[in-house]
Amino acid sequence: MLDNPRAVSALIGSVLFENSLINNVMDVQPEHIPGAEGAVWGAMLALSMRGVPINGLSIAGELGEQYHERARAILSAAVNGTPAVGNIEQYAEQVLDAFERRQAIVYAEELVRGANDMSEDIGTSKANIAGRLLRGGKRSQEFSAEELAERDLPQVEAWAADPLEDGHVRGLSTGLNAIDTITDGLWPSFFIVAGRTSMGKTALGTQLSVNISATAPVYYVGLEHPPIVYWRRMVGQMSGIAYRSVKRGLRPDELRQWKRAGDILRKRRFAIYNGSRSLPLVMAAITRAYHRWGELGLVVVDNLGHLKSGDERIIDELNTVSLRMLEQSQRLNTTIMGLHQINRGVESRDNKRPQMSDLRDSGHLEQNADLIGLLYRDEYYNENTDSPNVMECAIAKNREDGTLGIATMFMNKHTGGITDVRLNY
Secondary structure, three states, rough: OOOOHHHHHHHHHHHOOHHHHHHHHHHOHOOOOOOOOHHHHHHHHHHHHHHOOOOOOHHHHHHHHHOOHHHHHHHHHHHHHOOOOHHHHHHHHHHHHHHHHHHHHHHHHHHHHHOOOOOOOOHHHHHHHHHHHHHOOOOOOOOHHHHHHHHHHHHHHHHHHHOOOOOOOOOOOOOHHHHHHOOOOOOOEEEEEHHHHHHHHHHHHHHHHHHOOOOOOOEEEEEEOOHHHHHHHHHHHHHHOHHHHHOOOOHHHHHHHHHHHHHHHHHHEEEEEEEOOOOHHHHHHHHHHHHHHOOOOEEEEOOOOOOEEEOOOOHHHHHHHHHHHHHHHHHHHOOOEEEEEOOOOHHHHOOOOOOHHHHHOOOOHHHHHHHHEEEHHHHHOOOOOOOOOOEEEEEEEEEOOOOOOEEEEEEEEOOOOOOOOOOOO
């Protein structure tokens, strides 16, 4: 059935159960849903855009005179008949698929009428219908050579007119020249940072959050620690004061320094998520942050292994998680950096620097990531190392322009601060 009422009802019901999920299906518009259901969905979208809770009462107020017995029945059926809110994007796909099929039938009927009209040029009629079919697909991401050329040349000419000076990048600067030199800053991508325990994954995630939040919004999905722990790590990185010292009690001058750093960070567009580990709900939270700020410079997920997609096998779960992260980074035009644990096989090798094949549990991560950084600290394995406080981030995959290399940075073991230049601690 082309209207697919079950998918429409499940879509509405999912949002009634969990309002934030509507951010994941904003591409479904009222005109995609026929009848009174389309009016109900339009009211829900309008409420969401104003930040009003979506429920039966607010929908009734939004619909006004359109809130009649049919609308009440739609909401009642949606609440009672929704099988699983975690499948909301599948419901949305089914709704859009039904819309596109109805549109195809409309175009086919127009083509038949054009073919029967001897006064109309059949070639023109066919071309018009074909063009509308290709452009009308709400999920279509096809671009002609002409469209791509029109997108490309102005940007290339602008870059040519403004050549980069040393130390500058085209992408979003990480604040760490060692990484920027290899990646040309951050471009919209799915970036996996992987390493063994205690290599500094979280430290790098929080440091980049601190650096980038100075110029762009940052959303930190913290699934390993309470949010206050992440906050204190970031303030510690900004202030140069170790978290352990905070717990033991700061001197008056240190307390002033801590407050100054906290005051700077609190004014930035920055938030830490610490809710459900369900993949759909995490994705909805990220999308909600994007709509709140209108953009996202960086999303950090700490860590990928904690996300639950509903797949029974962990290899399938990581594949689903990584694909969704890749899609989300493209949809929101941002960098999603997923922190991930390297498997223990590296411990049995003489050379303990990780390789992409060490990515824990799934080769899908290597396949789906745009950018992969592998962390290593020789000090962890060798107390007498010649490189104390040194962190290596080997860029082992770079889908943007293929540039690879090892970013060498300095990490303060006490504060977790990561910089390009060795500081006197």
